[in-house]
Amino acid sequence: MDKIVINGGRPLYGSIGISGMKNSALPILFGTILAADKCVIENLPPIKDVTGALQILKEMGAEVKMLDDTTVEIDTSHIVCGSAPYEMARNMRGSYYIAGAELGRFGRSKVALPGGCDFGSRPIDQHLKGFEALGARSNIDNGYLVLETDNALHGDSVYLDVVSVGATINIILAAVLAEGNTVIDNAAKEPHIVDLANFLNACGANISGAGTNVIHIKGVSHLSGVTYAIIPDMIEAGTYMVAAAAAGGNVTVTNVIPKHLESITAKLVEMGVDVIENDDSIVVARSGPLSKVNVKTMPYPGFPTDMNPQMCVLLCLAEGTSTLKEGVWESRFRYTKELACFGAEIQVDQRIAIVEGKGQLTGAEVKAVDLRAGAAMVIAGLAASGTTVVGDIHHIERGYEKIVEKLRAVGADISKITVGDDDSTALVG
Numbered sequence: 001m002d003k004i005v006i007n008g009g010r011p012l013y014g015s016i017g018i019s020g021m022k023n024s025a026l027p028i029l030f031g032t033i034l035a036a037d038k039c040v041i042e043n044l045p046p047i048k049d050v051t052g053a054l055q056i057l058k059e060m061g062a063e064v065k066m067l068d069d070t071t072v073e074i075d076t077s078h079i080v081c082g083s084a085p086y087e088m089a090r091n092m093r094g095s096y097y098i099a100g101a102e103l104g105r106f107g108r109s110k111v112a113l114p115g116g117c118d119f120g121s122r123p124i125d126q127h128l129k130g131f132e133a134l135g136a137r138s139n140i141d142n143g144y145l146v147l148e149t150d151n152a153l154h155g156d157s158v159y160l161d162v163v164s165v166g167a168t169i170n171i172i173l174a175a176v177l178a179e180g181n182t183v184i185d186n187a188a189k190e191p192h193i194v195d196l197a198n199f200l201n202a203c204g205a206n207i208s209g210a211g212t213n214v215i216h217i218k219g220v221s222h223l224s225g226v227t228y229a230i231i232p233d234m235i236e237a238g239t240y241m242v243a244a245a246a247a248g249g250n251v252t253v254t255n256v257i258p259k260h261l262e263s264i265t266a267k268l269v270e271m272g273v274d275v276i277e278n279d280d281s282i283v284v285a286r287s288g289p290l291s292k293v294n295v296k297t298m299p300y301p302g303f304p305t306d307m308n309p310q311m312c313v314l315l316c317l318a319e320g321t322s323t324l325k326e327g328v329w330e331s332r333f334r335y336t337k338e339l340a341c342f343g344a345e346i347q348v349d350q351r352i353a354i355v356e357g358k359g360q361l362t363g364a365e366v367k368a369v370d371l372r373a374g375a376a377m378v379i380a381g382l383a384a385s386g387t388t389v390v391g392d393i394h395h396i397e398r399g400y401e402k403i404v405e406k407l408r409a410v411g412a413d414i415s416k417i418t419v420g421d422d423d424s425t426a427l428v429g
């Protein structure tokens with residue numbers, strides 16, 4: 001069992017390079033199913049969710065060849081529809097993009113209902129509404145989502161009742177090869193939706209309006225393979241920006257698109273952090289105290305829900321009472337119990353956390369309850385006095401490449417240890 005150990009209270013100095021975006025990588029990797037050809041995907045983050053997605057594609061019959069650590073060649077010509085292994089697909093939320101991609105290419109699909117982080121109920125009704133509008137029938141059979149069509153898929157208008165990233169992506173995937181035109185209204189506007197549309201358009205699709213709330217897709221008869229580079233991960237970047245603000249010091253976060261980080265930058269500045277935006281890097285520096293602030297998470301371009309736990313740590317380190325409202329998920333505050341171990345005072349009432357900032361935290365033994373919550377525990381450990389031990393770090397490794405190495409390079413006293421069954425420990429990184 002691996003854990004992360006941090007001796008906190010050291011400011012961070014130096015630069016951290018950002019990897020490709022997890023939430024783009026998964027739809028693009030599964031989107032290669034539609035190309036039925038050879039694609040080369042660059043700037044792929046080497047994280048467990050990506051390894052898992054590549055493994056699933058291999059099991060489905062794709063030829064997958066890593067050209068280097070962050071570049072993969074995938075040939076999906078001989079994929080077998082419905083062959084994604086049940087357990088592997090269940091272990092990853094993003095596996096539900098197989099449904100849209102298989103439906104688009106084969107007119108049918110069978111894939112395990114998705115797992116992923118536990119934020120309360122994670123419905124897929126809007127995905128199904130979109131698939132059904134395009135002419136598919138859906139049913140749940142033994143834990144599988146099964147989609148079928150009698151005739152070819154046809155374009156139609158779909159109005160999403162909630163702004164859903166996953167549903168927007170899945171409907172795009174299903175619609176690119178459908179006959180006629182599809183319009184997705186009240187679509188999500190996240191940068192990774194634009195990234196997926198750019199990838200599919202490079203393959204020959206005809207998608208316009210990605211990044212706005214109305215997306216138009218003109219069906220095309222086939223796609224072909226391309227070489228495509230994934231955009232930088234705004235949540236990874238935001239996590240290190242908050243880490244620098246929490247621990248203090250001066251960190252340059254490189255390989256970013258500053259526009260994607262505007263909501264995070266604005267809140268840091270409001271808290272008294274110095275943030276300088278360059279063309280493809282951001283400098284975050286803090287030496288003075290942090291001011292209280294109110295934050296509400298919302299779909300893009302609002303403050304990202306995937307930065308909720310990391311931001312909460314910063315509010316604990318501010319002086320005064322802040323509020324943090326969760327505007328996307330019904331249950332994203334499970335991690336606050338872990339933060340209490342650091343001496344944080346947080347009252348949660350459904351989707352609102354009231355945080356009594358005390359300007360400091362003390363090291364603790366805690367667990368990562370999900371991916372972003374795990375990153376928040378690491379940030380708390382960097383800022384806290386004394387030693388912090390974070391367990392269940394497999395959650396963190398699903399989404400952060402070399403988090404220990406990247407933080408150590410900017411002066412953090414952080415390491416990964418393996419704890420044996422007999423409680424013996426070994427340093428592993």
Ligand code: UD1
Binds near residue numbers: 121
């Ligand atoms: C994706 C990300 C996740 C991130 C979220 C919001 C992946 C694998 N996951 O999740 O990390 O937190 O975007 O940026 O890329 N909803 C419905 N019906 C649906 C679908 C969603 O009611 O059919 C609701 C959800 O309960 C939630 C909200 O819509 O309240 C947003 O969900 P959605 O944007 O779909 O999130 P995911 O795509 O699952």
